[in-house]
Amino acid sequence: xxxxxxxxxxxxxxxxxxxxxxxxxxxxxxxxxxxxxxxxxxxxxxxxxxxxxxxxxxxxxxxxxxxxxxxxxxxxxxxxxxxxxxxxxxxxxxxxxxxxxxxxxxxxxxxxxxxxxxxxxxxxxxxxxxxxxxxxxxxxxxxxxxxxxxxxxxxxxxxxxxxxxxxxxxxxxxxxxxxxxxxxxxxxxxxxxxxxxxxxxxxxxxxxxxxxxxxxxxxxxxxxxxxxxxxxxxxxxxxxxxxxxxxxxxxxxxxxxxxxxxxxxxxxxxxxxxxxxxxxxxxxxxxxxxxxxxxxxxxxxxxxxxxxxxxxxxxxxxxxxxxxxxxxxxxxxxxxxxxxxxxxxxx
Amino acid sequence: xxxxxxxxxxxxxxxxxxxxxxxxxxxxxxxxxxxxxxxxxxxxxxxxxxxxxxxxxxxxxxxxxxxxxxxxxxxxxxxxxxxxxxxxxxxxxxxxxxxxxxxxxxxxxxxxxxxxxxxxxxxxxxxxxxxxxxxxxxxxxxxxxxxxxxxxxxxxxxxxxxxxxxxxxxxxxxxxxxxxxxxxxxxxxxxxxxxxxxxxxxxxxxxxxxxxxxxxxxxxxxxxxxxxxxxxxxxxxxxxxxxxxxxxxxxxxxxxxxxxxxxxxxxxxxxxxxxxxxxxxxxxxxxxxxxxxxxxxxxxxxxxxxxxxxxxxxxxxxxxxxxxxxxxxxxxxxxxxxxxxxxxxxxxxxxxxxxxxxxxxxxxxxxxxxxxxxxxxxxxxxxxxxxxxxxxxxxxxxxxxxxxxxxxxxxxxxxxxxxxxxxxxxxxxxxxxxxxxxxxxxxxxxxxxxxxxxxxxxxxxxxxxxxxxxxxxxxxxxxxxxxxxxxxxxxxxxxxxxxxxxxxxxxxxxxxxxxxxxxxxxxxxxxxxxxxxxxxxxxxxxxxxxxxxxxxxxxxxxxxxxxxxxxxxxxxxxxxxxxxxxxxxxxxxxxxxxxxxxxxxxxxxxxxxxxxxxxxxxxxxxxxxxxxxxxxxxxxxxxxxxxxxxxxxx
Numbered sequence: 001x002x003x004x005x006x007x008x009x010x011x012x013x014x015x016x017x018x019x020x021x022x023x024x025x026x027x028x029x030x031x032x033x034x035x036x037x038x039x040x041x042x043x044x045x046x047x048x049x050x051x052x053x054x055x056x057x058x059x060x061x062x063x064x065x066x067x068x069x070x071x072x073x074x075x076x077x078x079x080x081x082x083x084x085x086x087x088x089x090x091x092x093x094x095x096x097x098x099x100x101x102x103x104x105x106x107x108x109x110x111x112x113x114x115x116x117x118x119x120x121x122x123x124x125x126x127x128x129x130x131x132x133x134x135x136x137x138x139x140x141x142x143x144x145x146x147x148x149x150x151x152x153x154x155x156x157x158x159x160x161x162x163x164x165x166x167x168x169x170x171x172x173x174x175x176x177x178x179x180x181x182x183x184x185x186x187x188x189x190x191x192x193x194x195x196x197x198x199x200x201x202x203x204x205x206x207x208x209x210x211x212x213x214x215x216x217x218x219x220x221x222x223x224x225x226x227x228x229x230x231x232x233x234x235x236x237x238x239x240x241x242x243x244x245x246x247x248x249x250x251x252x253x254x255x256x257x258x259x260x261x262x263x264x265x266x267x268x269x270x271x272x273x274x275x276x277x278x279x280x281x282x283x284x285x286x287x288x289x290x291x292x293x294x295x296x297x298x299x300x301x302x303x304x305x306x307x308x309x310x311x312x313x314x315x316x317x318x319x320x321x322x323x324x325x326x327x328x329x330x331x332x333x334x335x336x337x338x339x340x341x342x343x344x345x346x347x
Numbered sequence: 348x349x350x351x352x353x354x355x356x357x358x359x360x361x362x363x364x365x366x367x368x369x370x371x372x373x374x375x376x377x378x379x380x381x382x383x384x385x386x387x388x389x390x391x392x393x394x395x396x397x398x399x400x401x402x403x404x405x406x407x408x409x410x411x412x413x414x415x416x417x418x419x420x421x422x423x424x425x426x427x428x429x430x431x432x433x434x435x436x437x438x439x440x441x442x443x444x445x446x447x448x449x450x451x452x453x454x455x456x457x458x459x460x461x462x463x464x465x466x467x468x469x470x471x472x473x474x475x476x477x478x479x480x481x482x483x484x485x486x487x488x489x490x491x492x493x494x495x496x497x498x499x500x501x502x503x504x505x506x507x508x509x510x511x512x513x514x515x516x517x518x519x520x521x522x523x524x525x526x527x528x529x530x531x532x533x534x535x536x537x538x539x540x541x542x543x544x545x546x547x548x549x550x551x552x553x554x555x556x557x558x559x560x561x562x563x564x565x566x567x568x569x570x571x572x573x574x575x576x577x578x579x580x581x582x583x584x585x586x587x588x589x590x591x592x593x594x595x596x597x598x599x600x601x602x603x604x605x606x607x608x609x610x611x612x613x614x615x616x617x618x619x620x621x622x623x624x625x626x627x628x629x630x631x632x633x634x635x636x637x638x639x640x641x642x643x644x645x646x647x648x649x650x651x652x653x654x655x656x657x658x659x660x661x662x663x664x665x666x667x668x669x670x671x672x673x674x675x676x677x678x679x680x681x682x683x684x685x686x687x688x689x690x691x692x693x694x695x696x697x698x699x700x701x702x703x704x705x706x707x708x709x710x711x712x713x714x715x716x717x718x719x720x721x722x723x724x725x726x727x728x729x730x731x732x733x734x735x736x737x738x739x740x741x742x743x744x745x746x747x748x749x750x751x752x753x754x755x756x757x758x759x760x761x762x763x764x765x766x767x768x769x770x771x772x773x774x775x776x777x778x779x780x781x782x783x784x785x786x787x788x789x790x791x792x793x794x795x796x797x798x799x800x801x802x803x804x805x806x807x808x809x810x811x812x813x814x815x816x817x818x819x820x821x822x823x824x825x826x827x828x829x830x831x832x833x834x835x836x837x838x839x840x841x842x843x844x845x846x847x848x849x850x851x852x853x854x855x856x857x858x859x860x861x862x863x864x865x866x867x868x869x870x871x872x873x874x875x876x877x878x879x880x881x882x883x884x885x886x887x888x889x890x891x892x893x894x895x896x897x898x899x900x901x902x903x904x905x906x907x908x909x910x911x912x913x914x915x916x917x918x919x920x921x922x923x924x925x926x927x928x929x930x931x932x933x934x935x936x937x938x939x940x941x942x943x944x945x946x947x948x949x950x951x952x953x954x955x956x957x958x959x960x961x962x963x964x965x966x967x968x969x970x971x972x973x974x975x976x977x978x979x980x981x982x983x984x985x986x987x988x989x990x991x992x993x994x995x996x997x
Contacts, residue, residue, distance in 0.1 A: 177495070
């Protein structure tokens with residue numbers, strides 16, 4: 001190519017790079033504006049004893065179905081929904097999924113922009129997100145929702161409490177590093193920077209493990225399944241395998257293996273072994289007094305109570321793996337209850 | 348023409364980044380992947396107590412492939428019996444807590460491992476810039492993925508110069524984990540530090556607030572050789588106190604504690620510190636920031652100014668200072684200049700008594716000598732002489748200039764330690780000999796005082812009727828045994844003593860028959876201050892005195908108001924458990940007189956108390972009352988009076 005043509009082409013290439021770059025940045029206001037049209041403000045019951053009377057929600061169909069969090073706000077004779085253009089409607093509660101803690105409302109409106117729950121967007125730790133919510137009820141009428149930015153901090157199983165009570169949903173959530181845990185934010189949306197729905201902002205919960213406020217969202221596929229159940233009128237969520245209950249005489253107890261722990265006198269008595277009766281499976285497996293049980297069947301346990309709770313879910317017809325700490329060394333043992341007094345299988 | 352077309356293209360290409368947000372996301376993901384293998388999960392077992400924010404799962408960082416892990420000190424706050432570290436490949440290793448860095452609030456663990464662990468790259472601390480990317484990692488949610496928060500470095504040199512600040516969300520979800528830059532190099536270790544208090548976990552209240560702190564790893568690793576050998580490291584102390592109370596005033600030394608690093612480096616009162624390690628120090632706040640990150644055992648170069656000259660020295664900081672051990676010259680001073688010396692300058696200090704077998708007596712100081720200064724400075728009064736002497740250690744040699752019968756003398760004196768015994772006889776208590784113009788007589792005799800705000804707080808006051816405005820009396824605060832209070836009995840008992848030994852009596856009256864109310868101390872201190880001003884009480888001779896339960900009040904008042912109470916005399920009284928016994932300080936020296944019997948209720952405890960007071964370097968005189976518990980007899984009261992007389996000794 002002759003010298004004369006190279007420069008203009010180079011110029012054009014440069015310009016198109018430039019346009020591409022600023023296009024990405026210029027997109028954000030458009031993306032945000034687009035999402036705002038799908039969002040609704042919800043007003044209902046509350047306003048007493050610190051429970052707010054407002055929260056967030058979003059359209060999931062173009063005929064006015066609204067998805068939001070299942071909460072005390074909906075426990076009202078009149079639920080009012082305010083659209084992004086300021087129109088007010090009274091909403092009907094169609095149903096709720098109590099495990100996922102999500103609810104579907106219906107307003108009589110047509111042709112509204114909405115999110116399609118069937119379309120789920122890939123996202124992982126580090127994905128940049130936008131969180132839209134009417135936190136603190138700041139926005140009224142046609143005022144847009146507040147927008148926050150952050151990244152997906154973790155994808156994990158929810159282990160949370162509201163006050164003293166655990167919440168029923170124990171499935172997958174996104175944890176974000178924006179402070180989305182605010183009054184009125186439940187039912188808001190978490191999206192990618194392109195405006196695709198990642199999930200619904202959750203309720204004001206504390207992380208069970210360390211009592212910090214949890215900033216989380218329930219992923220779109222989980223919402224999709226929940227909505228399906230609501231629409232079909234199914235009320236019982238599929239039960240979790242781990243909640244299978246065995247009868248008392250079918251489950252593991254350490255004393256069956258000749259192991260006695262220290263007396264459980266405190267709220268969180270560490271599970272130290274107190275006595276091991278000779279010639280029992282526990283003794284033959286090598287467990288000794290002063291051993292500290294750290295993991296039961298691979299699950300971390302930090303108290304006698306937690307040990308008992310784990311054991312209750314395991315049938316003693318199956319071998320039990322315990323991980324112990326002795327003299328600052330980890331030891332793994334497998335306990336097998338034999339029927340007729342033969343020696344247990346050594347690990 | 349060609350250039351003109353080319354230029355915008357070049358500028359456009361430079362300014363473009365294709366999809367910049369995506370590039371940033373990718374860079375962050377790469378950085379995370381780089382340091383994730385070294386970010387570990389820590390599981391804690393069998394701790395004591397319950398801490399609301401602690402769950403038994405935390406994060407840590409592998410700092411050396413042979414098995415060293417750092418985490419936040421707060422993570423180990425409940426003294427777990429067992430610590431397990433889980434690597435990113437799922438392997439679990441037992442860990443031992445080997446040492447703690449008390450300056451950074453970071454703990455060092457050792458893993459028992461044979462295979463080398465993932466390595467990290469450490470970012471040099473001085474390269475850390477405000478505004479750069481800061482990525483916080485933890486491993487508390489899923490054991491096979493790290494949890495991430497992204498922000499920037501908000502500030503450097505926080506928390507006394509020990510930490511950087513970030514706006515990434517920092518919480519128990521990542522305490523102990525690393526804060527890395529966009530290249531995946533470790534900047535710092537995340538910890539719940541607080542600018543307000545010094546506890547290991549005090550910053551937990553600020554979690555997820557947008558204000559988070561982390562300690563630069565390079566700093567922590569400077570102490571690695573000590574910590575890996577099992578030795579804790581501590582923040583370093585210099586040992587100086589300011590002349591001015593304003594934090595933004597120039598650093599002029601008020602006192603450098605004898606024996607401290609500053610003292611051993613040669614720094615003294617009135618020196619002005621100009622630089623530390625060649626860094627300019629315009630005020631005290633800057634000094635704290637310069638010294639804050641330095642560890643005990645480390646040396647700092649100090650540039651200072653003395654008498655107009657700029658000098659250099661080096662100090663080796665320590666973890667803690669020894670209590671102030673009062674050096675002894677061996678004289679009792681007159682409080683102010685004698686009238687017949689009149690206008691002579693410098694005013695100096697007249698000696699009213701020389702202790703036998705003391706440094707003063709060995710050097711030949713005589714009663715009546717007027718000590719006017721040291722080699723370098725003049726003394727305007729006895730407080731300046733005292734400050735000068737207290738800037739030295741026992742065994743130091745000082746030079747004093749004095750006037751005797753109009754002639755100037757110069758003496759070299761080697762100071763001794765603070766052990767002394769009350770002499771058998773003493774000249775009468777001191778008085779100001781110059782006459783004043785004050786005509787109005789001060790209220791004398793006995794009277795009742797009460798707190799206008801809380802009328803149940805009362806006291807009986809006695810002032811000798813013949814008290815002259817020229818006198819500098821002592822003040823005895825007498826806490827009677829709670830119970831029956833007989834005003835006349837009290838006066839009969841104390842009036843002769845007060846008259847003879849020239850002291851004022853302030854006897855608070857216990858409102859409760861059974862016990863004293865410590866809350867009364869506030870009002871008693873106020874009343875004491877008022878009397879001190881009104882009657883020109885010698886502030887070196889304000890004594891809190893009590894018998895049994897009264898003695899407990901005397902102790903409490905002394906430790907809570909050391910600037911008022913300079914002497915404590917107790918009979919059959921142990922130190923109350925709620926009292927915070929402070930170590931001896933040059934600013935407010937306190938003397939103790941402890942009398943008890945061998946078979947009294949708390950005899951053993953009192954012996955321990957005396958040992959403790961002596962350990963804290965408070966000069967303590969003891970008096971054995973024999974077998975049976977009782978109050979002081981008349982001889983012992985005379986001894987007490989002489990002890991009070993000696994309280995202003997230098």
